[in-house]
Amino acid sequence: MDQFQRLDVWLDVACLFKTRSEAQKACSGGKVDV
Incomplete structure (x- = not known):
């Protein structure tokens, strides 16, 4: 499994921002x- 994850994707999935571009x-x- 990949141990790294893009922070912008995580923030979007966690609903801290409405869109990934934000x-x-x-x-x-x-x-x-971080």
């Missing part, structure tokens, strides 16, 4: 800390 923008904009 999650991508948040990740690339520095608004998401």
Whole structure:
């Protein structure tokens, strides 16, 4: 099984953002800390 998962996909699936593109923008904009 793949041990890595894209953070923007997880944020979208977890319903923290309405769309995956919103999650991508948040990740690339520095608004998401891991």
